[in-house]
Amino acid sequence: MSDEEAAMDELRQAEARVEQLIAQLSTAPRVGEQAEELVRLLMRLYGEGLARAVALLPAEAVRTLAADDLLGSLLILHDLHPRSTAERVAEALEQLRPFLGSHTDGIELAGIDASGRATVRLHGGCGGCASGTVEQAVERAVRAVAPEVTGVRIEQLPPERPLLQIGSRPPVEVPAAPADVPAAPIPGARL
Incomplete structure (x- = not known):
């Protein structure tokens, strides 16, 4: 495992532990409320700082930050990601x-x-x-x-089935009968 992968793994573990602690603290009524307030305030503080930092950077630099797993997640968390x-x-x-x-x-x-x-x-x-x-x-x-x-x-x-296309064809030309061949009689016709 590379140093970067190890660092990302450590950050994911820290994130999971934060969620676990918040869940545990929320079961104790007064402590849970205080912990949630603390997290909200910290999020607001760090979110505002991140927003100011992003505002100072050129758009290309923000897109580069957004491409990083951790930084992109932080930008999403604070609604600062450059892409919707x-x-x-x-x-x-x-x-x-x-x-x-x-x-x-x-x-x-x-x-x-x-x-x-x-x-x-x-x-x-x-x-x-x-x-x-x-x-x-x-x-x-x-x-x-x-x-x-x-x-x-x-x-x-469901799969799209193409509609049957019925188009008009050009008329088929029937060669004319030679002049010396009598026309075939039409059954039931009177002459």
């Missing part, structure tokens, strides 16, 4: 497309509602084979780039 949630989710789905193979004919972000829930449309595919696996892959991809999304709803659309 929808843009990040749509890109993640596009990157997921080649890995879905025959499980779907297409994938797209249908939208994100006011509550933060993303709706993803899967088009066609193999009729629901391994749909749980596909749904898990979609949810992981969305959550990796947009932890602020509150949920992921999958819409499975």
Whole structure:
């Protein structure tokens, strides 16, 4: 494991421990309230400092920061990420497309509602084979780039079948009968 990977692992463990401590403290009524207030105040303080730092940087530098896993997460947490949630989710789905193979004919972000829930449309595919696996892959991809999304709803659309196209054809020319060949009689016709 590289030094950078080890550092990221340590940060993820710290993040998990913070969540665990908050959960434990919230069970003690007075202590829990105080701990939550402390976390809110610290978040506000650090968020404001981060916002000021981002405002001083050129846009390209902010995009570079946003590409880093940890810094990108902090920018998302404080609503400072240069790309919208929808843009990040749509890109993640596009990157997921080649890995879905025959499980779907297409994938797209249908939208994100006011509550933060993303709706993803899967088009066609193999009729629901391994749909749980596909749904898990979609949810992981969305959550990796947009932890602020509150949920992921999958819409499975049937395969699109092309409509039968009936077009007009040019008239078929029937060669004229030679003059010395009598026309064939039409049955039931009177001459």
